[in-house]
């Protein structure tokens with residue numbers, strides 16, 4: 053961003069001490085300039101230089117952190133419009149909406165769902181990230197609800213109230229949790245701007261149009277507020293898409309500072325139909341929503357949303373891969389079945405999950421397919437009999453089992469003859485096509 | 500304060516392709532901007548949804564997907580009628596799944612006869628899919644072209660291995676073709692060039708970039724569609740300026756997560772709603788990437804996506 057490697061180099065200590073991991077200050081400067089290193093890696097920078105360089109090398113959409121500790125949520129940091137250009141940085145935070153107008157049992161039920169909702173996929177934990185608490189009645193009810201939610205969950209919070217006093221009060225009681233204060237508007241911008249600075253909390257800005265949003269954001273930047281979250285006020289799917297695109301483009305293409313922040317969007321206020329709400333949320337996942345506020349967390353909608361977010365935010369350049377080796381699932385012995393697949397993370401986790409679920413202890417051989425799925429790898433010439441056979445001989449499985457039976461993926465049925473030729477000691481068994489049929493298959497096999 | 504909306508200047512435009520025939524022609528394509536970017540371009544024909552019909556009764560569908568069609572599942576003609584009459588289908592996508600040599604291996608003439616019956620039974624444009632088996636599709640789709648002469652069906656997939664044989668037949672009998680390549684912009688462009696060399700007219704080509712389901716490789720499809728659109732609209736890549744079809748229903752409804760019941764996986768919520776949303780969100784993603792035709796299965800998912808298209812086609816004020 054802005055500064056060249058040489059310009060950065062001029063500000064560095066020039067001692068070439070190597071503590072940053074590269075041998076010279078110049079090399080470090082070059083890495084910084086291309087976004088391949090973090091400023092913090094050099095321990096010898098003065099605060100002034102840090103700030104100056106930090107500003108210059110910062111991504112056009114500022115990275116904002118809400119909450120603390122393990123449940124802190126990082127948003128923004130984006131540098132591109134399309135995911136094929138470069139990996140999108142920080143996936144959206146799905147956020148449960150609670151209001152002091154709801155009755156206690158509804159609130160408890162929603163919070164319970166929020167807390168228990170968590171999925172493991174491809175080795176990652178996927179779950180809704182934050183809770184938004186809105187005060188719509190009196191200050192004391194709002195305060196009580198904020199306290200309840202604070203006690204109930206460590207998740208990051210959004211505090212929402214049109215009454216600036218009630219909002220300040222609540223923010224003060226839990227400022228150690230670094231909640232997002234929602235929202236500075238034309239009416240209260242100074243009060244809330246000062247509050248956010250006093251408490252070091254991130255602040256949401258809500259305009260009734262993009263123009264108003266830009267004006268407010270500019271004012272807050274001038275006041276010295278650093279961490280902002282933008283709400284353009286759009287409450288329909290179409291307008292929201294337009295605003296999100298314009299905000300992101302302004303930040304990236306025009307370096308327009310007032311829009312260089314993550315956003316907050318409210319599918320929960322755009323429809324009364326939870327299914328439709330989920331669809332709008334999905335739109336925001338693809339097109340630039342950072343905090344996505346939902347009226348409910350239900351498995352049937354949040355799970356696909358989390359999948360969508362995982363898909364959109366994976367690295368387009370490097371498929372996720374696992375290590376090539378023999379994975380022992382359960383208490384294996386010399387008679388346990390032997391299966392083989394490729395090292396695409398998704399494939400590995402799906403297949404190992406099913407093998408595990410079968411309760412039949414098994415050896416799962418993972419061959420390096422450069423992170424490609426079974427058929428993709430086969431089509432790319434990385435998972436045929438010619439490469440599988442040497443792998444089987446070398447990987448060490450022949451010392452681990454007495455039998456010589458190898459289960460291959462059903463989609464690779466066509467290679468079984470060839471593989472038998474290459475591995476004369478082995479009998480090749482064609483497994484099911486879909487991993488979900490593996491438990492039944494393995495039970496039968498080991499019966 | 501005033502700020503300027505950073506607009507993109509588009510020098511390219513997607514070709515308009517008329518599907519079906521006579522009074523019932525539906526045109527797709529024609530966009531001169533990114534998907535739903537109505538503030539800087541025109542979308543004369545919003546994306547359309549084709550409802551799936553299978554040539555033989557499906558065996559491996561979860562009940563939640565089969566239920567709306569339980570009364571017609573063994574009869575493709577009744578099934579297609581139901582899609583149009585009951586669910587208001589804009590198009591039908593006939594999946595000739597049973598022609599797969601690894602399945603029933605239904606012979607080409609039988610498949611063509613079924614297609615003819617379906618095409619006679621409905622007025623909406625008819626899309627016909629083989630099974631991506633190069634040789635069998637050649638036989639089947641050629642027979643389909645012949646039997647349904649003049650109906651302007653949309654047939655495919657035409658791949659590297661069979662575009663010549665099927666393409667030539669399709670020209671002869673005046674059908675539209677789906678040029679199919681595995682998630683690769685260069686291959687997609689190359690195939691369209693080859694189809695052009697073969698004299699397939701430009702208003703008879705649809706791009707099928709192939710697709711995976713939400714959670715199962717969708718990101719690759721999403722990005723290849725976005726890249727094709729960018730090349731077509733911004734880089735004026737003339738051989739990529741065709742409408743895009745996304746045939747994902749069969750991918751979605753074979754995943755594990757649409758098949759698990761709620762008692763088996765309580766954290767995944769209601770099984771039917773989950774399946775519907777898995778399909779509808781896959782659609783939502785490819786729509787936002789730039790797909791023009793969506794091949795879909797569940798009526799409730801279709802309704803959600805239709806609403807979504809409507810909502811996104813309303814130009815925001817300001």
Ligand code: B12
Nearest residue numbers: 393399424425426427428431432461483486487681711716
């Ligand atoms: C996403 C994708 C890609 C991505 C890569 C994704 C990746 N990391 O692998 C990209 C875009 C890079 C790609 C590229 C190509 N692709 Co591709 N791709 C796909 C797609 C859409 C999804 C693949 C996927 O992620 N599946 C999900 C994983 C989990 O599936 P899986 O590994 O097969 O595992 C399942 C089963 O096999 C089973 N299983 C797995 N292991 C085991 C083990 C045992 C023992 C058992 C019993 C079962 C089992 O369980 C899993 C779940 O049920 C498929 C089409 C489709 N819809 O499936 C085409 C597909 C695989 N690709 C194909 C092709 C041809 C290619 C290319 C060669 C195209 C080209 N010429 O460039 C390239 C090759 C790549 C290269 N040169 O590097 C073809 C293969 C055709 C064939 N039948 O051989 C397919 C089928 C598309 C098609 N219909 O034409 N592809």
Ligand code: SF4
Nearest residue numbers: 068069070072077094
């Ligand atoms: S740690 Fe700092 S001073 Fe040392 S080489 Fe790296 S950039 Fe230079």
